[in-house]
Amino acid sequence: MKIxxxxxxxxxxxxxxxxxxxxxxxxxxxxxxxxDPTVNRLCAMVAELLGKEAAVYLPSGTMCNExxxxxxxxxxxxxxxxxxxxxxxxxxGGPAALSGAMLRTLDGERGVFTGDQVRAAIRTADRHHxxxxxxxxxxxxxxxxxTVWPLARIHEVTAVAREHGLATHLDGARLLNAVVAxxxxxxxxxxxxxxxxxxxxxxxxxxxxxxxxxSAAFIDEAWRWKHQFGGAMRQAGVIAAACVYALDNHVExxxxxxxxxxxxxxxIGQIPGIVLDPEVIDTNMxxxxxxxxxxxxxxxxxxxxxxxxxxxxxxxxxxxAVTHLDVDRAGVEAAVAALREVxxxxx
Ligand SMILES: *Cc1c(COP(=O)(O)O)cnc(C)c1O
Numbered sequence: 001m002k003i004x005x006x007x008x009x010x011x012x013x014x015x016x017x018x019x020x021x022x023x024x025x026x027x028x029x030x031x032x033x034x035x036d037p038t039v040n041r042l043c044a045m046v047a048e049l050l051g052k053e054a055a056v057y058l059p060s061g062t063m064c065n066e067x068x069x070x071x072x073x074x075x076x077x078x079x080x081x082x083x084x085x086x087x088x089x090x091x092x093g094g095p096a097a098l099s100g101a102m103l104r105t106l107d108g109e110r111g112v113f114t115g116d117q118v119r120a121a122i123r124t125a126d127r128h129h130x131x132x133x134x135x136x137x138x139x140x141x142x143x144x145x146x147t148v149w150p151l152a153r154i155h156e157v158t159a160v161a162r163e164h165g166l167a168t169h170l171d172g173a174r175l176l177n178a179v180v181a182x183x184x185x186x187x188x189x190x191x192x193x194x195x196x197x198x199x200x201x202x203x204x205x206x207x208x209x210x211x212x213x214x215s216a217a218f219i220d221e222a223w224r225w226k227h228q229f230g231g232a233m234r235q236a237g238v239i240a241a242a243c244v245y246a247l248d249n250h251v252e253x254x255x256x257x258x259x260x261x262x263x264x265x266x267x268i269g270q271i272p273g274i275v276l277d278p279e280v281i282d283t284n285m286x287x288x289x290x291x292x293x294x295x296x297x298x299x300x301x302x303x304x305x306x307x308x309x310x311x312x313x314x315x316x317x318x319x320x321a322v323t324h325l326d327v328d329r330a331g332v333e334a335a336v337a338a339l340r341e342v343x344x345x346x347x
Contacts, residue, residue, distance in 0.1 A: 003305070085171070261285060
């Protein structure tokens with residue numbers, strides 16, 4: 001069965017014809033020598049957007065996190081982050097393998113923790129302890145539910161980190177979703193962080209790429225690891241052009257994804273046996289629990305696939321639907337109808 005409505009992830013977006021045309025026309029050069037004008041333009045745009053001195057183009061968001069941690073940490077150091085964090089679950093142990101870093105996880109609410117939790121997690125100076133070195137914040141928090149961090153809370157947790165000499169890192173894979181949802185400027189969200197990045201291959205709709213920003217000295221160091229990790233490129237302007245195009249054309253439209261997610265949640269929430277978890281829909285993600293439907297997540301996923309709808313199973317009973325550029329209102333309605341059929345069929 002062909003997938004007609006794909007709510008698996010916002011990573012599945014395909015470049016639009018206009019984006020492809022823009023990519024085809026891109027000026028290019030040797031990226032790793034700093035000679036690709038399109039990459040340079042993209043990095044300048046992101047540095048400006050995030051209010052940082054400099055930026056570097058990387059193949060993926062994962063590499064942004066791993067390089068930032070590598071710059072900030074020495075082996076044995078500890079990174080403090082929420083237990084739902086991407087680096088905890090989806091980077092194949094990268095912080096341990098590449099930086100020798102320990103992860104200290106906090107029990108936040110929908111991925112959002114407090115200054116007191118950070119303070120309690122920071123190690124006292126004792127030669128037996130690992131050294132607390134980085135505070136890492138994910139905004140929006142993916143596995144928390146696409147949660148937007150309140151700006152005041154960001155100030156609270158980063159102030160505690162700075163007070164104790166920790167570096168601060170922002171995993172902004174979906175920062176622009178947070179910006180569009182909250183009205184807070186990207187540079188205001190990024191200001192309290194030493195390093196911050198945004199992903200282009202998620203809701204922004206580019207096929208590849210992420211940009212990591214920070215001070216000029218931080219980005220200088222980041223370049224060393226970009227080379228060592230194999231992330232230095234050549235005529236990367238062809239792909240960077242998609243990111244430039246996305247910044248110019250695909251940011252404000254994220255509001256449509258958020259509206260579609262709320263519509264999806266309203267529809268799904270009315271199906272008996274389905275419980276939204278969390279109930280609040282901040283951005284483009286809808287998580288829900290199927291325990292009370294008589295089916296587990298895998299069974300619901302398979303039956304939805306037979307109806308041309310793809311929704312990911314994120315646990316035995318938890319599922320995640322993500323709205324994006326390639327799903328419209330009609331698609332959302334079709335997904336709700338298919339889910340209702342699957343759940344009714346289980347009764
Ligand atoms: C997707 C994601 C990443 C990794 O980005 P890739 O471009 O897929 O490597 C990191 N953090 C968060 C919160 C993400 O959602």
